[in-house]
Amino acid sequence: MIDYKLHIPGPVNVSDQTYKAMCTPVMGHRSADFVDLYQACQPNLQKLFQTTDPVFLSTSSAWGVMEGALRNLCNKKVLCCMCGAFSDKWLDVAHRSGLEADALQVEWGQHIEPEDLKSKLSSGEYDVLTLVHNETSCGMMNPLADIMDVLKEFPDVISVIDTVSSFSVVSIPKDLWGIDVILTGSQKALAMPPGLALFSVSERAFKRAEEVKGRGYYFDFLEFRSNHTKGMTPSTPVIPLIHALNHTLKTIFEEGLENRFLRHEKLNQMVHNWVFNHGFELLPQKEFSSKSLTCVRNNLDIDVAGFVKTLREEKKISIDGGYGKIKGKTFRISNMGNESEDSINYLLSQMDDVLSKFLPS
């Protein structure tokens, strides 16, 4: 049996109780039992998303909804804010969906500057904006509140915000900040297995979708909305993950949202301390660093691949050796999900053990 501790930035460790919840027998997805399950999740989901809009469940990974959002919402042109692997990819996805799209590109690890966004949007060319809140490839968190302030000046631009790796780690008040589409996935901080995407859509975005042709079927927001009123999903959903979700939501509110945010912040700080104590640096500026993971700059020039491999083989711990073009130049350590001070202390002590072999003597 594979039994690694996962500290890669998703999927993360899944608790035994969550796995157990998934073993609840499946029911018909048009049965009253399913409607009960769906509707039991909804109030907690709305609380977690900080919205009065419906929260939808999509049987797909996050990218399904990311692509779907573009196809539901764009009549003119998409502006993609790009600052790392996930946000860069969105431009490619827009083009592959046959849409016109432009880049607002900054260097990987840098944040999107609200003023730059404002001048780009002032051209009036764009009707959809994509932004990754927490750029997982670089461990960088964009200043979302300030960015949403800029968007208030452009009511015709629908905002699509990927919060895949920040959702339930920091507070993201969807309605207060005026986010049109917010989306996340099950396998990051929610600490469930992969396969379920969660998203919420504003009234304004539904109005746009009604005017857009070629929305397709599987990710048609209007299909989600009409099924939602009956307590259902458009097609047969991944029912075991919805049982897991119902369980997870209860545990989140037992802990309390504020406590959950504080726990993530504290554990993230513990990892940062490890980084600085060893003479490493963060890839992003400290002010814009993620609270869910740490992207370490390999300024000590260690053999990252060897470090990661040894940690996996000798300690049964999995961290990430860097994404795409910054592989080997960085490495990433996740603290999201159900981690505790004990589990992070254990991780850091094991990394200490292994790192000593890789530092120059």
Ligand SMILES: *Cc1c(COP(=O)(O)O)cnc(C)c1O
């Ligand atoms: C993990 C991740 C994704 C991709 O999610 P999938 O579930 O693989 O589709 C997208 N965006 C961000 C920021 C992520 O961290």
